[in-house]
Amino acid sequence: MTAPTINGTRYPQPIEDLLPAARGLDLPEGQRFPSRNRLMREFRIGAPKAGELLALLKAEPTTPPANTTAPDAPNPATTPDAPEPTAPVAPEAVDPTPVPEITPPEPYAEATPVSRPDTPTPPLTPAPVRSAVVWPVVLLALPAFVAIWSGWVGLGGLTGFGVVHPLPGIWDSFSINSAITLPIGVETYGAYALYVWLSGRVPDRARRFAKWSAIASLLVGALGQVAYHLLEAAGVTAAPWWITTAVACLPVAVLGMGAALAHLVRTHD
Template sequence: MTAPTINGTRYPQPIEHLLPAARALDLPDGEAFPSRNRLMREFRIGAPKAGELLALLKTEPATQPADTTEPATTDPAVPEPAPPVEPDPTPAPEITTPEPPAEASAVSRPDTPTPPPTPAPPRRAVAWPVVLLALPAFVAIWSGWVGLGGLTGFGIVHPLPGIWDSFSINSAITLPIGVETYGAYALYVWLSGRVPAPALRFAKWSALGSLVVGALGQVAYHLLVAAGITSAPWWITTAVACLPVAVLGMGAALAHLVRTHD
């Protein structure tokens, strides 16, 4: 049987045979033990075996290295077995993050910006003064349009002949109801700003036109009455007679544009 060699690679080297050779290695100044990498390189052994050999070197006292020049047939002296290396029983300290106290978690951090208080919604303006302003204007406008209608051929009519012969109505009231009501509605649509752009433009110009026509109607009536004229000229009669039809067309167009979102 051939004795194993120290640097051979054919057979694994026992730790007992490698230990004396590892003690006999030349070490640089300042190093007490060879490194694990050097043991792996010198004796061609793996990392676990090199680590075990290095542990034995650190735990056993140094002894006289065995003579490596003896014949191959002579068995080297077997050193006493070293005590097993026990791992350090002291566990590594655990790093724990201290929890904040309950009082600190309940209170907001000082560096957190406090959101500004929500401002109270502004109070809406009251609308009842408009009613007081509209009452005298309504009386003057109503009487002016009804009077102008009487000068231009509007008067008492029976809208239900043969059905309700006693029912009659003065057609002159259609002028203030149609012109002034449409003007107020178009003005509301224009100033609301909540309608499509075409409806907004149409409401703006038709509201201004209705207010101008209403003012011209009041001027015409008072001038005719002041001049003692009991029948309006033909061109005034023609314009006044077209007002109900114009109001109907503009009202229908504005209602259509308000509901169109294209």
């Protein structure tokens, strides 16, 4: 049997609209109510809605047979021509406007309800993490800067570094102490190489080079401070030749390592 068309639409119907059509289904002899599977098949609804519809059918009072005289019908003896009461007509003229259904549409012809995935819960936004403050580093660097600067300048004076005139014939009065090249070069390179090493944003070759050159630069800086304080404590006015040789090579070594590190940082092959 073709499923009845309710309100002229194929969309799922409310229970109130399906109930009259369910009453008008042809049932086998001796069967009072249609089965749930037949309701699902006839009206293309899911098991939950078919069960609810069947429960409403069973809850209704039993309709008396059509050939039975209604209790309030007129007496046939007094009104012989009175027409026999007819069974209630299935509601055909129902408001054609479909009633919107609050529940989501049921799947077509299924014996078991479809399990729908739960609505995904949006991920929780983590609380912003505050960066560690860096101003204590500046406070720690001030006394270190004074000690390192004075140590390198003093060692430079013991190894032949001193006041020079870098612009002769151009600016004869301009002079500079070449000993300042030692703390600026060695310690600045050590700090920069340490930053490149720990940043994690450079190629592997640059990171390895920065690691070992930073360690070497910091060790040379420590040895320079030790050498200056030992010579100063011993009252030495001129450093031995091997210390002078090592200190004199530092500006050239720092220039080479700085150029190599800058090249490796910009190379991504």
